[in-house]
Amino acid sequence: NAGVTQTPKFQVLKTGQSMTLQCAQDMNHNSMYWYRQDPGMGLRLIYYSASEGTTDKGEVPNGYNVSRLNKREFSLRLESAAPSQTSVYFCASSEVLGADTEAFFGQGTRLTVV
Amino acid sequence: KNEVEQSPQNLTAQEGEFITINCSYSVGISALHWLQQHPGGGIVSLFMLSSGKKKHGRLIATINIQEKHSSLHITASHPRDSAVYICAVTGGGADGLTFGKGTHLIIQP
Secondary structure, eight states, X not given: XXXXXXXXXXXXXXXXXXXXXXXXXXXXXXXXXXXXXXXXXXXXXXXXXXXXXXXXXXXXXXXXXXXXXXXXXXXXXXXSOOGXXXXXXXXXXXXXXXXXXXXXXXXXXXXXXX | OOOEEEEOSEEEEETTOOEEEEEEESSOOXXXXXXXXXXXXXXXXXXXXXXXXXXXXXXXXXXXXXXXEEEEEEXXXXXXXXXXXXXXXXXXXXXXXXXXXXXXXXXXX
């Protein structure tokens, strides 16, 4: 059981470079999420996808784009990385958006922008 | 927006001690989650509860909906329990979970 798989685990980017964080889940979940985790702060929602074909902004969407490629995959793209985007990124999934269902998280991607 | 507060922020205890971590929130919810994050590791769901109490091994989670408060207890604590414990709530809305800042727990042998 893979659960939620994120790649890469670590990445260093130069300011202005672009990259895509990949996320896939094998639990047939409808909803997927991208969060960022910064020191001294709780996880904050960047974007979410309630179901295949839909995406919506979360609390901190600026500087990011997402694609729900299919039911399994939800990618996060940084078009022009900035030092403020240095963070640990977590992908998560749940069966149904907003319902009382357990959330499953990936292992995280530690991104440094220099 | 729901405000989720955890206490304490940091906790160091000796092996075997009974541990309590608290979580309070400002707006009514449909469910509360307790999560565990080991250093450098991913996030694992421990409990999801909307009322009463749940127990899993040495871990117990309780929630008081009227008081908007939940506690996570660890009995007979062990060094492997050292981790960050995160409280998160959902109101059943379209924005997923709202997280507390976490409690950093260290259990010394």
